[in-house]
Amino acid sequence: MKIKNLILFLIISAGIILPGAFLLKFEVRSLNGNVILDWQCSSETNLKDYIIQRRTVNGNYSDIATVQLRSDMNYEYTDQTAYKNDDQVYIYRIEIVDNDGSISYSKEMTVIHSNISSVKRTWGSIKALFR
DSSP: OHHHHHHHHHHHHHHHHSOSEEEEEEEEEEETTEEEEEEEEEEEOSEEEEEEEEEETTSOOEEEEEEOOOTTOEEEEEETTTTSSSOOEEEEEEEEEETTSOEEEOOOEEEEOOOHHHHHHHHHHHHHHTO
16 A cells, blocks of 8 residues: 555656656757757646747757647647858757746757758769869
């Protein structure tokens, strides 16, 4: 009986300590000069919203968008402001904000700008050297 009570206490405590969202998937990719963030949750308890944060390699995180909850718990955000300057590498994370004001963070995801046209130009120049 003591073991059952201990297990029940641990389960209840874990529900209080853990963030309000349990991320199943979090992916970030570069596409056509934008960055696409995809994430999926298995549960959302006492959750207010998600805040998308971005930083450069040597920079600090800044908030770029707030995403409201969806009933299907599948999310996608397109960052259209990325790559509009000289930065080619960004690091993203999701700030998870609960209704009680507590905050937790997803893992960090790094994305590198993939500019296909510059790769094709470079390859074309290399091929021209051997003609």
